[in-house]
Amino acid sequence: MKHIRISVTLLFLVLTMSNKGHSQVALLAPVEPYFGQKPPDLTPEVFAPDIVSSEHHEWDAVFTPDMKEFYFSRKNNTSKKESHFVLKFENNRWHESEVERGVGGSISPDGKTMYYTNKYRERIDGGWSELKSLGSEYEDIDIMALTVSSKGTYFFDEYRRGGGGLLRYARLINGKREAPKPLSKELNTGIVNIHPFIAPDESYILWDSRRDGGYGGSDIYVSFRQEDGSWGAAINLGDKINTSTSQNGGYVTPDGKYLFFNSPDKSGNGDFYWVDAQIIEKLRPK
Template sequence: MKRLGLTVNAGIFCVLLTLNVLGHPMQNDSIHRKNSLGTNINSSYDEQNPILSVDGKVLYFTRKNHPENSGGKKDKGDIWFSRLGEDGNWEKAERLKGPINNKNYNAIIGFSKDGKLMYLQNHYSRDGGATKTQGVSVSKLIAGQWTFPEKLTIAYYYNKSDNPSMRISEDGRVMLLSIESYDTKGAEDLYVSFRNRDNSWSQPTNLGGLINTEFQEMTPYLGKDNITLFFASNGHGGYGSRDIFISRRLDNSWKKWTKPTNLGKSVNTKGVELSYHLPEGDYAYYISTQNSEGFGDIQRHRITEEIKKPDNLIDLELLDNIDSINATAQEPELPNINVQKTDRVIAILGKVVNANDLKQPVRALLSYRQIDGGDQVESTYSNDSSGTYQVSLKEGYSYHLTVSAEGYMSTEERITVSQTNAPSVQKYYLLTPLEVGTTVNLKNVLFERGTSNLLEDSYNELNSVIKMMQENPNISIELRGHTDNQGSGKLNLELSQKRVDVVKAYMVEKGIRNFRITGKGFGGTRPIASNASEDTRKLNRRVEFTIVKN
């Protein structure tokens, strides 16, 4: 029998399914037995991340813990390949020789259009050991051999997930990432980064709440149209542990998407499905643990011409220039990051909408205070009827931004106007309405492990809540503390109550009247995610508040 504890790393997938196809799934057990690529490809080890060469004649994938890997049975994953035989079948897989594989995790995330550049997950060290930096690398094909991978620059890249995955678009201009970063909503979220003319990459921008959930979004792939998104998730419902979904981009903010649709039982099963990939040709490739030979196996199934046709859901006038969407985003506090300052002015434009109703525009004040080079303030209001706004900021400078609107929870962030070849960049904001019953998860209110001692980084978010209550004196809130289900239920209940008491005490100390704040600890009795793994247990360890009076 197949184990379902698949460790996820890099992955890619692409298939364009119509609603008619999704509405008529086949019996997936027989499908997945038939779809397996067989023992020339699949083994009793963990196969991951299938990707075809540009000419479609070589299938690459990552194989974990194989004794022939660089690090032997403890190796996290080496790249293997199989050639397409003249009879149309895949030949016996071989491990890729050369500097591409080492004792760390190795995975291909894309090729250049001419097939002479191979993009790889992670950085490489010359001695083959662990690296101190994160990101992606590139190798060149010279005289039939792949060169030592050199790292690429991604502005402000940071990931704390053990299971990141990435994919570069077919045209080489867009990178999708599944990482846990500064503004992640839960576990792994999907982000987008854009290639600059100097071959560096822009700071990853979160794809927003229509795609990302408080669970895991993984193995993203962008279709050839740069509009159609495919990803695996356990946060949108489905048939099993992780299913593959499709969504389409509606504008160039990269935050407005169609509702993710499950690809149905012709692909998804009770097991884990990941890394869907549709190259040129008749077959789509993906990873499944259902009826497999080992942990994760590579499957394929035939795709019809009808399935390949995208539906016309997109306002193409909004997508006429992909180079105009090097979005500004939250800038982390990182040392030794120098952004070149210029006198060039960049137009920042976008939209402010209601987080609970994305069709409802919000009139908000956007105030940008220049952090470096003076205290200049630029302010603008978003339009009453459309929510759109525009402000001009200096390229290369950092700003502290506050977005506020009457009746809504304000949001603050630090942004940098990064170098871009376009005259404008776009950014959307979703404001949470201050309505009775609204619950806000204080994601950055954190404690020392197993204690009620607040970490220093918690105070910025707490101060924002205090400011909101000062500006809205009629609002009363209930603080709620939660833990996972590990350890003693009684101790968890006591710890969650202590944390609520600490948060309340801080807010009262800062001037909020005691009667406006109630609080209760619930221990591990109200999980919002599974407690089966650490990746999802940490989502249950949280402090939140609910508006109970306004």
């Protein structure tokens, strides 16, 4: 199914600070947290066109739990330069600024920790700490995405060129992190399984997979936690989300209302799409 692009009509003031090479965007009206865009229904729409989604390739959308910071990355299709941004809601306005690589990624439900590959940052006054290692057990794992639940359980991928790799988890038990373990075969089937997102309460997990029965490229799947604690079957999110190109990076906003995902076209441009998160609940087995 074709995704829908709807323009956002907003008044923005753009100020370029040439001495820092950063841009700042200030919204002229106090609108939060979705930049004035009308929320979608069960049909995906491009998120914040010309504000976040552009003619270039964007990825790694994530809000802080208070919904007052939005991080994302962009690759210029002409220069091939990668840039990383944050939109902050301050003084009743949204302000955009450029941040260094590794600021973004995923953020813990309590907002205190930011994860990037096999490293993390801690929230400090005025921003985020320097990158720190997750520990020796993670240094040799090529992690693309790590997501954490409210219980402190890590869920993460391992990327291998040409396929392979595993989705793993590592629980926090009595304040100590257990050794990583692979998730079940229901999740670790197919050629590629990457970009996990765990619901804060661990009731479901989203991830990208290339496997038999998909629509083409990578599709986004969901598995729901069973009463006995095991993971249920991998369920394809269907043709409203997945198309003949690859869809990836499924992520549910901290308020639980919307599913975000990235959908590149055949030329490689990737926009953020969003859709009512009820599209996930409708797949939950009765």
